[in-house]
Amino acid sequence: MSDSTYLGMPPFPEAARTALGDTQLRSNLAHATDTIRRKRAAVVAEVDDWEELREAGRAVKERTLRHLDTYLVRLEERVTAAGGQVHWARDGAEAGRIVTELVRATGESEVVKIKSMATQEIELNETLAEAGIAAYETDLAELIVQLGDDHPSHILVPAIHRNRAEIREIFVREMGAYGTPAPDGLTDDPARLAEAARLHLREKFLRAKVGISGANFLVADTGTAVVVESEGNGRMCLTLPETLISVVGIEKIVPSWQDLEVFLQLLPRSSTGERMNPYTSTWTGTTEGDGPSTFHLVLLDGGRSDTLADRIGRQALNCIRCSACLNVCPVYERVGGHAYGSVYPGPIGAILGPQLRGTDTLLDRSLPYASTLCGACYEVCPVKINIPEVLVHLRAQVVDEGRERRVPKAERMAMAAARWVLSDPARLAAAQRTGALGGRLLSRRGRIGRLPGPLSPWSDTRDAPSPARESFRAWWKRTH
Amino acid sequence: MRVALFITCFNDTLFPDTGRAVVTLLERLGCRVEFPLGQTCCGQMHFNTGYQPECVPLVRRFTEVFDGYDAVVSPSGSCTAMVREYHGRVAEVAGDERLAEAVRAGPPVYELSEFLVDVLQVTDVGAYFPHRVTYHPTCHSLRMLGVGDKPLALLRAVQGIDLAELPAADQCCGFGGTFALKNADTSAAMCTDKVRHVLATGAEVLSAGDNSCLMHIGGSLSRLRTGVRTLHLAEILAATRESPVRKVKSA
Numbered sequence: 105m106s107d108s109t110y111l112g113m114p115p116f117p118e119a120a121r122t123a124l125g126d127t128q129l130r131s132n133l134a135h136a137t138d139t140i141r142r143k144r145a146a147v148v149a150e151v152d153d154w155e156e157l158r159e160a161g162r163a164v165k166e167r168t169l170r171h172l173d174t175y176l177v178r179l180e181e182r183v184t185a186a187g188g189q190v191h192w193a194r195d196g197a198e199a200g201r202i203v204t205e206l207v208r209a210t211g212e213s214e215v216v217k218i219k220s221m222a223t224q225e226i227e228l229n230e231t232l233a234e235a236g237i238a239a240y241e242t243d244l245a246e247l248i249v250q251l252g253d254d255h256p257s258h259i260l261v262p263a264i265h266r267n268r269a270e271i272r273e274i275f276v277r278e279m280g281a282y283g284t285p286a287p288d289g290l291t292d293d294p295a296r297l298a299e300a301a302r303l304h305l306r307e308k309f310l311r312a313k314v315g316i317s318g319a320n321f322l323v324a325d326t327g328t329a330v331v332v333e334s335e336g337n338g339r340m341c342l343t344l345p346e347t348l349i350s351v352v353g354i355e356k357i358v359p360s361w362q363d364l365e366v367f368l369q370l371l372p373r374s375s376t377g378e379r380m381n382p383y384t385s386t387w388t389g390t391t392e393g394d395g396p397s398t399f400h401l402v403l404l405d406g407g408r409s410d411t412l413a414d415r416i417g418r419q420a421l422n423c424i425r426c427s428a429c430l431n432v433c434p435v436y437e438r439v440g441g442h443a444y445g446s447v448y449p450g451p452i453g454a455i456l457g458p459q460l461r462g463t464d465t466l467l468d469r470s471l472p473y474a475s476t477l478c479g480a481c482y483e484v485c486p487v488k489i490n491i492p493e494v495l496v497h498l499r500a501q502v503v504d505e506g507r508e509r510r511v512p513k514a515e516r517m518a519m520a521a522a523r524w525v526l527s528d529p530a531r532l533a534a535a536q537r538t539g540a541l542g543g544r545l546l547s548r549r550g551r552i553g554r555l556p557g558p559l560s561p562w563s564d565t566r567d568a569p570s571p572a573r574e575s576f577r578a579w580w581k582r583t584h
Numbered sequence: 585m586r587v588a589l590f591i592t593c594f595n596d597t598l599f600p601d602t603g604r605a606v607v608t609l610l611e612r613l614g615c616r617v618e619f620p621l622g623q624t625c626c627g628q629m630h631f632n633t634g635y636q637p638e639c640v641p642l643v644r645r646f647t648e649v650f651d652g653y654d655a656v657v658s659p660s661g662s663c664t665a666m667v668r669e670y671h672g673r674v675a676e677v678a679g680d681e682r683l684a685e686a687v688r689a690g691p692p693v694y695e696l697s698e699f700l701v702d703v704l705q706v707t708d709v710g711a712y713f714p715h716r717v718t719y720h721p722t723c724h725s726l727r728m729l730g731v732g733d734k735p736l737a738l739l740r741a742v743q744g745i746d747l748a749e750l751p752a753a754d755q756c757c758g759f760g761g762t763f764a765l766k767n768a769d770t771s772a773a774m775c776t777d778k779v780r781h782v783l784a785t786g787a788e789v790l791s792a793g794d795n796s797c798l799m800h801i802g803g804s805l806s807r808l809r810t811g812v813r814t815l816h817l818a819e820i821l822a823a824t825r826e827s828p829v830r831k832v833k834s835a
């Protein structure tokens with residue numbers, strides 16, 4: 105099973121080139137994103153006050169994040185009072201250590217897991233595997249990814265890059281090695297595939313003593329954790345084991361149940377295109393004789409408080425992981441999730457990853473540029489994160505860091521030259537005359553087919569116009 | 585009303601015919617535009633690529649050059665959006681309170697279709713263009729400026745035009761400024777789909793309110809020898825029976 109991590113991923117343009125050439129992936133993605141886009145658009149159109157709801161969602165998040173310290177302390181108090189134990193983790197490694205210790209203390213060597221972004225972010229399965237603890241994913245799509253020794257490529261539909269035939273193959277090949285094998289004569293009929301997963305998982309649910317989850321929301325007022333899901337596997341993980349460990353990012357807090365209500369309307373319509381999500385589980389500490397008798401809440405910072413300090417970048421913490429921005433993104437639609445090199449793909453990944461992890465790697469420096477700034481993501485985001493604004497802000501950060509390192513870079517020199525020309529109309533006019541001359545030398549019938557040097561990626565697939573013989577300003581001067 | 589034309593450095597250098605069409609069109613509608621020669625660039629390329637301090641002199645120049653006009657009109661959705669949305673941010677990041685004030689006090693900047701429909705309040709501009717045309721709305725006009733279907737209303741009123749609806753019109757063409765160079769492969773994949781939709785309309789002309797997107801899609805249309813040409817909205821609106829589009833650039 106998967107012990108591979110995202111370390112050493114190539115920068116986005118490189119990974120994208122490979123993905124673009126995968127015809128099966130292209131058709132799987134085009135089909136899936138188109139379907140879910142339509143579903144979302146239809147159910148959003150039903151809500152008259154959708155824009156007000158979005159604004160309410162944004163406002164609640166902003167207010168909560170502004171007073172995050174207060175709400176976190178309140179949450180800890182209430183969870184503890186209700187019989188839970190709260191642990192604080194500065195980063196992924198610390199969270200991983202805490203969870204490993206907690207599982208070890210139970211004496212168990214396997215756990216069942218609900219689909220959770222936070223545990224993927226900290227690569228918990230890999231950490232547990234190193235400690236000899238097997239973690240079984242129970243969400244259908246996560247199971248497909250895990251059995252296929254693969255990475256998730258979508259927040260909500262981690263196996264969006266796989267089609268039915270591929271899934272059948274993975275089940276037949278891998279299930280037997282980890283438990284109940286796939287039934288004989290399994291076809292790629294979705295109902296049969298789901299049945300195979302059910303049989304495989306049931307055995308694990310009934311045996312498991314420890315469950316691991318994330319949470320979509322934490323209600324500070326009552327110390328309640330909330331998970332929303334579509335399959336019901338989550339509820340099994342939350343109720344059957346004796347010990348429940350939930351790893352949750354500190355930004356998942358909402359102050360009250362009234363605030364929660366806003367998000368329970370925004371989330372399903374934005375993510376699965378449903379009016380209401382099928383399963384909403386909530387739990388407050390522990391309850392004698394009902395569900396897990398031990399509950400641990402591991403609160404994860406993992407770069408979040410640094411992100412919170414950035415006035416423009418902090419809106420990324422509003423994210424409720426609905427994945428609407430992925431589904432409408434023209435770049436994601438063509439490239440898929442793996443090229444983003446982390447558990448957070450698509451537009452949100454391009455702004456969240458470089459903030460949570462920093463911009464030390466080539467990959468994280470390339471992500472803010474993995475967008476045309478078309479704005480489709482901002483338009484659909486249920487909590488109104490202005491993703492293009494944050495992308496441009498992070499680009500400035502990447503450029504400024506480059507300046508500090510004082511690495512000479514062709515682009516920086518070109519930008520400096522352009523600024524010099526553009527800040528003076530006389531220089532611009534002179535450049536236009538020179539450019540027109542150069543353009544005429546390169547062009548045939550008004551079109552340039554090959555551009556030199558750094559501009560050649562343009563002319564690999566596109567002709568370029570040649571600069572006009574007479575610029576507009578020259579014409580104006582001549583005629584006015 | 586004193587109206588200034590902001591041509592944009594890109595149109596000035598590569599697409600002067602668009603600027604001339606704007607002047608012809610607005611004069612025909614009885615609106616005299618001025619062209620302040622001190623103008624250069626809105627700073628969009630620098631800003632969007634991450635070179636924010638480099639934008640400061642460009643923003644300062646913009647505020648100085650257009651100070652005192654009642655309105656500024658520009659044949660570019662994305663440059664208009666840059667001025668409206670981000671000039672204030674540039675001043676703020678630079679910590680230049682005087683510049684920020686100058687940006688706030690500056691005249692309203694309109695994209696051409698907004699200026700025609702909202703300010704001059706015309707949709708029938710008296711144009712004649714007997715060709716099959718399809719229109720790409722461009723992302724910044726659509727989503728940053730929210731021009732809605734103003735450009736289409738203007739085109740529908742053109743005499744002789746055969747306007748074909750572009751499938752998946754609101755999808756980005758993949759230009760994105762330096763994106764087209766930094767992520768050339770993804771950009772090309774996006775452009776290919778746009779080209780496919782353009783060809784499906786059977787149009788002879790693809791129009792838009794931004795020459796940058798047109799240069800991108802047009803570059804592919806030309807490379808593939810599709811025979812479809814690109815023309816800025818202003819050039820179609822400026823065309824009449826007496827003076828049709830001057831030069832027919834074939835793709």
Ligand code: SF4
Pocket residue numbers: 374422423424425426427428429430452481484485486487488489
């Ligand atoms: S950024 Fe917005 S649209 Fe994207 S996943 Fe988060 S909440 Fe959803």
